[in-house]
Amino acid sequence: MTVLLVAHGTRNPHGVALIGDLAAAMRERLADRVAVSFVDVLGPSPSDALASLVESHSLAERGRDPVTVVPAFLGRGYHVRRDLPEHLGRPSLPATRVTDSLGPSDAVVEALADRLRAAGLRSDDAVVLAAAGSSDPASHRDVDSVAAALGRLLDTPVEVAFAAPTAKAPQYSAVGDTVARLRRQHARVAVASHLLAPGLFQTRLESSGADVVARPLGLHPLIVERACRLATDRTAVSTAC
Structure with a gap:
């Protein structure tokens, strides 16, 4: 399984690092490739990240299963319902399975x-x-x-x-x-x-x-567990896109 974690994006380096740490925590739990992308502010975008996975042969090594896309958002607003599908639907990109977002949950x-x-x-x-x-x-x-x-x-x-x-x-x-x-x-x-x-x-x-x-939710164990459950639960597919 290949997972693409999609976050909003921020100019704050600590915020960027946290998304990388969340992906690392998922990678450790799932024992699978977890790439990172952002829909705004900085790259790589979801479409760029998917193209990069193809170029690196990461997908070929893992068979023909679609890439599991986990939206790292706490709500199902515009970025999840509009921006993300637009990125994932671009030509020549691999098939994807988009899960629900982290929240509400x-x-x-x-x-x-x-x-x-x-x-x-x-x-x-x-x-x-x-x-x-x-x-x-x-x-x-x-x-x-x-x-x-x-x-x-x-x-x-x-x-x-x-x-x-x-x-x-x-x-x-x-x-x-x-x-x-x-x-x-x-x-x-x-x-x-x-x-x-x-x-x-x-x-x-x-x-x-x-x-x-309170601190941001970030790497709270329940958030890490939620992200991993979304990635592995075949029934946890978003209907918002």
Whole structure:
């Protein structure tokens, strides 16, 4: 089996390194080739990575099975539903099997709760789920479902805020504004990072004024396990593309 892990892309070297580390963790668990690509900001793109696999004869050595593409995204927004299929459908590329994205999923919700507790969450904290930000309604539905599930797990209301708010989604405020509003009602505010890797957005969370800011999900064991399960479970095929 050959796996292609597809992430968003970032100019932050720590964020790029984390995706490489996630691929390495998958490679160790699966004992298979796990290549990396990005849909934005930097390369290789998914189409370039697939072409490179063909040129290196990696696919021929592994038979005619399609390449398993795992979208390293926490929601099924525009990049997963539009950008990725466009890359994979280009001529002369090998066949692919696209799995569902990392989230929304129970693994993501449990990892979010674990990261919050590790950061010092208290039972009476107001909780904010901070996502990157999107104008895509599908992404909004996903992040709302994660917030609701996290609220049930923690037995407390969870509000959604964006690190990069957009005028096309006025229902979501900036993280700093949400923290300031909740601070007027609560003694403490905790922010759950609905981000995969460190970078500009995580920096905005950390400067939001919250008492507790969780780390990105990154290499949390549940995220690594989720990625590996997607890669190996033949029934875990995305219907979003």
